[in-house]
Amino acid sequence: MKKIAFAICCCLLLIQSFAQIKTITLSKEKLNDKIRGGWAGQTIGVTFGGPYEFRFDGTFIGDYQSLLWYDGYLKNTMLNNPGLYDDLYMDLTFVDVFEKYGLDAPLDSFANAFAHAGYALWHANQAGRYNILHGMKAPMCGQWKNNPHADCIDYQIEADFAGLMSPGMPNTASAISDKIGHIMNYGDGWYGGVFVGAMYSMAFTSNDINYVVSEALKTIPKQSEFYQCINDVIGWHKKYPAEWKQTWLEVQKKWANDIGCPDGVFAPFNIDAKVNAAYVVMGLLYGEKDFTKTLEIATRCGQDADCNPSTAGGILGAIMGYDKIPAYWKMGLKEAENIPFKYTTMSLENVYTTGLKHALQNIERNGGKINGDNITIAVQSPKPVKMEKSFDGIYPVTKIPVKWSDAKDALNFEFEGTGFVLKGETAAWASTTDFVFSTQLFIDDKLVESPELPANYTTRRHELCWKYDLPKGKHKVQLKIVNPSKEFNFNAGEVIVYSDKPVNGLLANKR
Structure with missing residues (x-):
């Protein structure tokens, strides 16, 4: 009888375990629409914010100043200002490595690909590149004692791919970020990429912006300043639901003093990951799923005013899907989609196809199933990554x-x-x-x-x-x-x- 009771107990535990595995099923068309929306949203956002990048440091862009957008702007910018798209061609560098060497591509292949690429870099990326070129291996090349820019925004603006190839799987996105994000960042700088990747990942599971943001934040250790900053923004949004500028002021008062980046110490310039992530979250929360409001607010917050609307636009694009991005924001997009990003051989059209391929591979690898046009994803509950702190005690x-x-x-x-x-x-x-x-x-x-x-x-x-x-x-x-x-x-x-x-x-x- 004891053996029978034990067997029944084990079966019940097994059934309970399986019952706790949440799944969602999307059509392949819907999955592709969301992936395309994520990549298109990034491209639209960075183009829109480009003219204001670090033109408003320590202040926001006033309402009286109109922000530029017109039919043909996307194509014109991609052809005549290709360096603006660093957050896209950096993403594509890593996407290309996955395409060449598979999902198990070794760490050195990612590090060497960006270290030897022809594009100019700045801050944590350039410090990481220099370290690699002088023999330092990842992850030490991103560690704060070797990289004064460890908490800068760099991996945060490049982590979109990790979430878009891990739909509904934030912990899988975090594992990708653990490998690649430490090439150039550490601590809060790395957490920015983990958080962004998780928001993209959760964008496949819910249309609720508040849910996507709060669930993604669960991937960040609560004792970190990054978590505390974003949690503050969520709280201030609840307290001041119609006043994004009040929340901006609260962020400025509590979190705007940079201690790491040599360009931001004792200066209004701020490329710190948590502060700029706060502006991304403000765009998403106060934007209320309105594409125009989201991009406007993320841009008007200032500082890295091209990358922040790029991230916010990409996440919202993944939530809405490509087809639901308003036509106003897709003016001229078709003409730009077949233009390769500079320093790469990949265009948006290429990455739409490659991104879907990698997502399907990742879904199957992590317990999901592909049955014709029906894609079943084993949704993961977000788990916090390891605790790290840059510039500790200095x-x-x-x-x-x-x-x-x-x-x-x-x-x-x-x-x-x-x-x-x-x-x-x-x-x-x-x-x-x-x-x-x-x-x-x-x-x-x-x-x-x-x-x-x-x-x-x-x-x-x-x-x-x-x-x-x-x-x-x-x-x-x-x-x-x-x-x-x-x-x-x-x-x-x-x-x-x-x-x-x-x-x-x-x-x-x-x-």
Whole structure:
């Protein structure tokens, strides 16, 4: 009797387990419509926001300023301003790797594909690229001690593909992001991509914007600042349901002080992932499934005002589907869909087909079924990814100048704290030279690094040098140029000084 009872119990548990597996069934046509809507929505959004990218830092775009859109704008922009579409051609770099090597493509294939691509990069992407080209493997090339831009928006604007190829499977999207997102980001910067991928994934399961956002947030650890920031936006939306500008002000007051990105520290410029993700969520929540309102709000929030409406437009496009994107926003889209994005061989028409192929492969791999035109997806309950924190225990406290040596072959400065970032540049825009500055970094008279600083813009180092984990105290730094050049410029910027405690601005001003 005990054996029978045990067997019955096991059967009941097994039945209960199967009952907990939620499935949804879409026609192949519907699945394809949503995938196309996601890719088209991105393209529309980035085109719309392009003229305002980082033109409104620390402020929003006023209602009195009309935003540009006209028939033929898409085609004109793709042909004449192809560099605008970095969040698209970066996505397509990774899509192409999956297409060439399959869903189990090794990490190095993704890292090498973008590191050796011909397009210019910035912030976390460029820092990651430089690290890879100088022998550092992923995921260390995105880790914050090796990448001052670890919390920047980069993977957040490139993660669309992970969700679009994982419909209803946010944890599968997170696994893709774990592999690829750590090539260039860490901590909150990585969480931005995980969150975006999850929103795309959940867009296949519900038409409720609030549900899509809140469910996707479950993939982010609650103790992270990224989670707290987005959770605040959800709460402020409930408190101020008709006042997106009030929520913008609340985000500005609580979350707008960047501590990592050297371009955003002590400056109104903010490319931090969580702040720009907040603007994406504001566009989605306050947009209320209206495509125009969604793009307008995400753009008018400012900062990365092309990438944010691109993300919001892509997620809403996946929720609505391609066919339901208003005709006003698809003006000229057909003419643009067969134009390959620069630096790639892929157009929107190509990625519509490839995206559906990868989604179907992923669905079958993760317990779903394809029965003719009926696609059954085993929907996943979102689970939080691992906890990471960039710039843990360090705080920017001041900026100081540097001094050139009399011979113009060395940069010198002294500071008191636990770390520094020396800003500067050795590459002019579009420079393709092979010349590389050889340097030596001395801290307290000890050689700690010998950075190679290319004069080539595509392979440049985003900052000259940095060090975060020094013992607290006074330090002396010298960056010596071993091979000075009269032909190529070596421009030194300011030094951001870090310490183990934040400075109270009011008290600092009184001293």
